[in-house]
Amino acid sequence: MLERLFAEHRLQLEVDVHMSLLDERPVDETPVPEPQDPELIEEQVPFRPRALVRSERIEILLAAAAGVTGSGVMCLLFDWTHVLTFAIWALLIFLVSIYLLARDSQSPIVATDRLITTLVWTSGGIAVAVLAWMLGYVVVKGIAGLNYEYLTSDMSKVGPLDDGGGVFHALVGTLEQMLIASVLSIPIAILTAVYLHEIRGRLAGIVRFVIDAMSGLPSIVAGLFIYTVWVLQGRGPSGLAAGLALAILMIPTVTRTAEEMLKTIDDGLRESALALGAPQWRSVMQVVLPTARSGLITASILGVARAVGETAPVLLTAFGSSSINWSPFNGPQADLPLYIYQLLRQPNPAQIARAWSGALVLVLLVLILFVLARVIGERGARVRGGSR
């Protein structure tokens, strides 16, 4: 009964500590309702000063009507055909009318407030619209060329104007390079995060400073670095060199996210391990890291998602290739973003169509990684419960 009470009033009561105890109990026959939105618990619910009253709703509707009709009339008069032109003028007219209406019926202060509210909502709308437009555009342009043949053939026997050809060599390159970059960077990044947050050694200050510097490192500079220390030293271009450059880009991303994850681990766990007489390495390896596991996996996936779309460093280290190269250790190798880039630099429709299909594959890959990171991250947050 008490559990039910707690669960139902979870949001209002904010009894995180109690909840963490409840979460770890075996589920009994009366299912405790899950809160629909885990973020609601963690973040503050935005404060709504007051709801809109009827006259205000009417004003908003009037302004919207004015915007749509005004802009529509202008489009007809001046023969504008683009959707964006219509949207921009509709928004402008809406802004002006909402301001004037509110100033008339209430006060300039309210009118300014409403103007800003509209602008803030617009910026939210723009972000979603840009994303939807971009994803939709890639899907529409790329879907036609995406088929089994495209995914399983390379470009070695295809002239620039021919049909056919595909992305297989680039997929192989991407997978190998990402594997190399992950194997190199993830352990280093997680150990660095442990150093920064668990050990807090003497170098912690300067390491944090350098991680900051690295996270802003332009990807092309990372490529140049590997080019000078690896490719120029007689080793030549290879998938491994690309993996090294991508690892440099992954280290700061993964380190930072991993450190954030370590911060969420309850100090009680560390103290318990200490109280049981465990040395620090055991408390980290057997208590802290396993508890943070899902968070660390999320951090790693986000790092991979960032690196998988990088073109510039691969251009300088693997050079790209039109045929399949299974070996990441020698010879030029392609990868997805570079494949797209090189096709785009050849101005003919067949190549550009292939580039769009490649872009669709790349976007799908990023989306899969992104959703995977979300799902694992959320499951982890639920397991850890409110023990923040």
Add this chain to the structure above:
Amino acid sequence: MALTTPDLQALEEQVPRDIARTVTRGDRIFRTLCASAAAVSLFIIGGTALFLAIKSIPALQEAGLVSFFTTSVWNPTVGDFGVLGLLIGTIIIATVSLLVAVPLAIGLALFINEYSPARIRRILTSSVDLLAAMPSIIFGMWGFFALQAPLVGVASWLNLHLSAIPFFRLSEPDAPLLRSSFIVGTVVALMIVPIITSVSRDVMAQCPRSQCEAALALGGSRWGMIKEVLLPFGKAGITGAVLLGFGRALGETIAVALIIAFTIEANPYVLEQGGGSIASLIAIKFPEAQDLEISALIAAGLALFGMTLLVNLGARAIVRRTQIAA
């Protein structure tokens, strides 16, 4: 319930005792392991500066250190290099992108933190995160094929009605408007919106809620609360966020290389075709470059490295200071 004065004795007892920990041999090995992992980053940043500097010496000797930064030429056959125009171009593109990105990003941060209903907020945070994860080549392609037409419309409108502002002037009335710094800047702006949004959100979230509610309770409108409480509180942090975005914009490569009509000379007409940046120079010239030109490209990369390093560290220092103060 009456408030009682805190008992000093009891307060003292609540202070946690120092935890003594014996450091075992395993611990020592473990700590060394972690420290060496942490040191890898030091080596990478140090190595980048060192190796780029060493490899750029031949070109800098050939072209002269001063003239490398004060002229705008790119002539590998006679060993004449100068990146002044590209340095200016880089800053032009980054500035345009800030002008577009900052209002959008701050609006977004306010929307997510203060305005949006919970359900819309989830969609929005996911969208911003996904926008951050989108590869720059996708932004570049989409910008080139989908965004150019509407933006050229915007550019000619700006030129027609606002040419009193020098920023919106053209060299001649019917100059081509495609592939301009303005278009590139807008695309780059969309790429740096996520970082500015997320950092300013973090800063704004640290504002004491009681102060915001007090402003509303005094009869302030929501915008009044934001203007008088939230923005003054977050001013330094938001500045840091904007600087971080600026650093990103400076180093953006592929989207710029795809869209811009590349020129070595600086193009002061932002709305007009042509422009360039250091990063796009490297991406465009590298595939065909030979000995001395490669060294010159590395020197250009070193300049970019120095520039972004300064901007980023400054930005992080500002953001971090506000976080400690809060």
